[in-house]
Amino acid sequence: MKRIILFALVISWMVLIFWFSSAGHEVSSGQSERVVRSVQYITNISFSETVVRKAAHVFLYFVLGILLTLLVRTYRIRWRSVVLWAVGIACAYAATDETHQLLVGGRSGQVSDVLLDTAAACVGAIVIAGGHMVIYKLHKNQKCDRI
Secondary structure: OHHHHHHHHHHHHHHHHHHHHHOOHHHHHHHHHHHHHHHHHHHOOOOOHHHHHHHHHHHHHHHHHHHHHHHHHOOOOOHHHHHHHHHHHHHHHHHHHHHHHHOOOOOOOOHHHHHHHHHHHHHHHHHHHHHHHHHHHHHHHHHHHHO
16 A cells, blocks of 8 residues: 555655646746745845756755655665666656757756756665664664663
8 A cells, every 4th residue: 555655645746746847937937036025025035047947956856755765665676776767867867858848849858957857866765864874773773782
């Protein structure tokens, strides 16, 4: 059941990424401008639309990396393999996402975005794997303390 739920979450997140990629340049630019204005209003900090776009990439693929790691882990393979599979799938999806953007009016696909997306997914995967290792060691130490 856990695998089915995680699979549904991964697919839903990928659909969300696809939906954002399907927006034309004007729509995407408008979304970014609204975020920039909102942040400037709240914080008085000024930055470019490019920063918002890159931050969106990082956030979307960081979460995708987390979800993929949790999904792949349900197959009970070693953590190193889990992270490699999760990052590999995220990288492949990032490449197809950038290719898809080439077909959307006013958008472009960039290799640098694939690298950024892959790095963000890698960080997400490592956060989950590292968190699991910390919890495992704490749990293991608690068992040893009881003996």
